[in-house]
Amino acid sequence: MNFSHKDLSGKLAGHNIRPSFQRLKVLEYLIQNQCHPNAEQIFNELQNVIPTLSKTTIYNTLNKFADAGLVKVLNIEDNEARYDIITETHGHFKCEECGTIYNFKIDLDAVNVEELKGFITTERNVYFKGTCQKCLLNINYSKRKEHVS
Amino acid sequence: MNFSHKDLSGKLAGHNIRPSFQRLKVLEYLIQNQCHPNAEQIFNELQNVIPTLSKTTIYNTLNKFADAGLVKVLNIEDNEARYDIITETHGHFKCEECGTIYNFKIDLDAVNVEELKGFITTERNVYFKGTCQKCLLNINYSKRKEHVS
DNA sequence: GTTCCTGCAAAAGCTTTGCAGAAGA
DNA sequence: TCTTCTGCAAAGCTTTTGCAGGAAC
Numbered sequence A, B: 001m002n003f004s005h006k007d008l009s010g011k012l013a014g015h016n017i018r019p020s021f022q023r024l025k026v027l028e029y030l031i032q033n034q035c036h037p038n039a040e041q042i043f044n045e046l047q048n049v050i051p052t053l054s055k056t057t058i059y060n061t062l063n064k065f066a067d068a069g070l071v072k073v074l075n076i077e078d079n080e081a082r083y084d085i086i087t088e089t090h091g092h093f094k095c096e097e098c099g100t101i102y103n104f105k106i107d108l109d110a111v112n113v114e115e116l117k118g119f120i121t122t123e124r125n126v127y128f129k130g131t132c133q134k135c136l137l138n139i140n141y142s143k144r145k146e147h148v149s
Numbered sequence C: 001g002t003t004c005c006t007g008c009a010a011a012a013g014c015t016t017t018g019c020a021g022a023a024g025a
Numbered sequence D: 001t002c003t004t005c006t007g008c009a010a011a012g013c014t015t016t017t018g019c020a021g022g023a024a025c
Helices: A007-012 A021-032 A038-045 A055-068 A133-148 B005-013 B021-032 B039-049 B055-068 B133-148
Strands: A071-073 A083-086 A092-097 A101-105 A120-131 B070-072 B082-085 B090-095 B101-105 B120-131
Touching: A021 A055, A021 A083, A038 A055, A038 A071, A038 A101, A055 A071, A071 A120, A120 A133, A120 B055, A120 B070, B005 B021, B021 B055, B021 B082, B039 B055, B055 B070, B055 B082, B070 B120, B120 B133
Parallel strands: A092 A120, B090 B120
Antiparallel strands: A071 A083, A092 A101, A120 B120, B070 B082, B090 B101
């Protein structure tokens, strides 16, 4: 998919965020790469487009987006935040072999927790960890090869 | 509850961890304070018991416990890890007012996710955020007072 | 006598802050 | 003009690493 400058500006304006060039590019990147990037990845990618870009701006922008509710911050590991354009409630699966984070549909909005009666819940997160199918196949393949040789 | 040296040593031995004094104290602390402490809190508390204690040892110990599957690392915020003695599957609720992390019962082991067919899931985490009842009551109380005065 | 553990100091890595100049309203 | 934004440099924080002395088995 492709997004016009107008689409992107509109989205920012809807959250009271001024449409600077840097912000538009970060937003565009997040929409086109829904792969839960961290600040580093976004920075590296956009440096090609904006040579003078600084990491501070990436952080400023991401924090602004997060405050505005445009993106969600994922803290699956403790040493880096990952950013997710907010679409609908979904869970995350992190493969501990390859590091890929997958989305999966799960609806916790309906879940009613007895112990949280009287609490206000504003955010519901689910993340699983394990090994993804791709890596499992690779591991099995390696083992078979090992066995043969 | 109180735990004898023998109980604690046994628990460590069961995970192939040598029962040094420091490790026993960290374990004891985690069992007696199931309040999801971070490294800092554990360090401060245990410094009273072990004056020569260093933060490195806290990290060494917690990492060892985590590797052995004795504790679970919670990454609800990105700037600090919190540690949770593993008991049974439960969710975490973090109050954004007072910072307290509450446990609640939720069983995701039964959840079957179509999109994760062929994946191996080793860890399932749920965390909610919002405002706890205690803080909600305080906020309401303040508002009432404000209104009266 | 080895191997493992502790803790100091230093480093590493992610993120925030201060600030001055530039851009936008 | 006045506010907001960018990006450099520096600082802040949590966590890890290197290493030497000490403890445990």
